Amino acid sequence: MLTDMQLRALKPAEKIYKVADQQGLYAAVMPSGAVSFRYDYRVNSRRETLIIGRYDPSLSARKPRKPEELGFGMAISLLEARLLRNHAYGAIQRGHSPSRAKVEKRVEAAEALTFGNGQRNTLRRRPLRIPHVRCVNRCMSAISRPNLVG
Numbered sequence: 001m002l003t004d005m006q007l008r009a010l011k012p013a014e015k016i017y018k019v020a021d022q023q024g025l026y027a028a029v030m031p032s033g034a035v036s037f038r039y040d041y042r043v044n045s046r047r048e049t050l051i052i053g054r055y056d057p058s059l060s061a062r063k064p065r066k067p068e069e070l071g072f073g074m075a076i077s078l079l080e081a082r083l084l085r086n087h088a089y090g091a092i093q094r095g096h097s098p099s100r101a102k103v104e105k106r107v108e109a110a111e112a113l114t115f116g117n118g119q120r121n122t123l124r125r126r127p128l129r130i131p132h133v134r135c136v137n138r139c140m141s142a143i144s145r146p147n148l149v150g
Contacts (some may be wrong), residue, residue, distance in 0.1 A: 001028060004078055012034055021078075025085045027055065037081035039088055041095045050099045052076070052084045072102050098109050 002021040010019065012033040019027045024040045035055040041048055054076035066077045072084060088098040111117065 002078060007035060007055055007078060021082075023089070025052075025081065030126070036053055037076065037078075038086075038096075039085050041088070041092050041098075043092060043095075048097060048099050050102070052081050052088070054082070072098070088123065 006019070007027060010027065010029050012029060012031050016031065017029050018038075019029065021027065021037075024115060026038055026040070028036050028038050030036070037052040039050045039052055039055060041050070050072065052072055053074045053076040056077065059075065059077040059080070063081070064077060067083055067087065069086075070076065070080055070084055071146060072088075076084070091098045091101065
């Protein structure tokens with residue numbers, strides 16, 4: 001089982017190496033010196049790895065953040081990494097892949113930031129009169145599907 005002192009003492013090497021913690025959780029030490037927490041698990045007889053987050057030695061283990069404030073991919077302490085591992089384990093027991101959920105969430109966030117989605121959200125918040133809506137829809141269609149005939 002790892003401790004904060006052991007994590008702080010880890011030195012980079014030529015290649016990535018792993019230092020085991022417990023229950024599939026381990027610290028991966030990069031050649032750059034960065035330390036990230038990863039969790040190996042199986043879903044439907046297939047091995048997957050979840051990158052839980054990057055170790056930040058400045059975060060205090062004595063005052064961990066609330067579980068609602070934590071998310072995969074954040075800078076976290078060892079205690080917080082263990083909390084997130086337990087959260088991922090619960091998802092696996094329900095038959096869900098935490099790695100896939102993380103990717104789907106990231107794709108969903110990227111799609112929400114497109115120009116067209118932003119305009120649609122604006123139109124939903126600010127109702128326009130019918131002729132204006134038709135005009136805006138025509139303009140958005142022209143912008144999102146430009147004429148490629150050359």
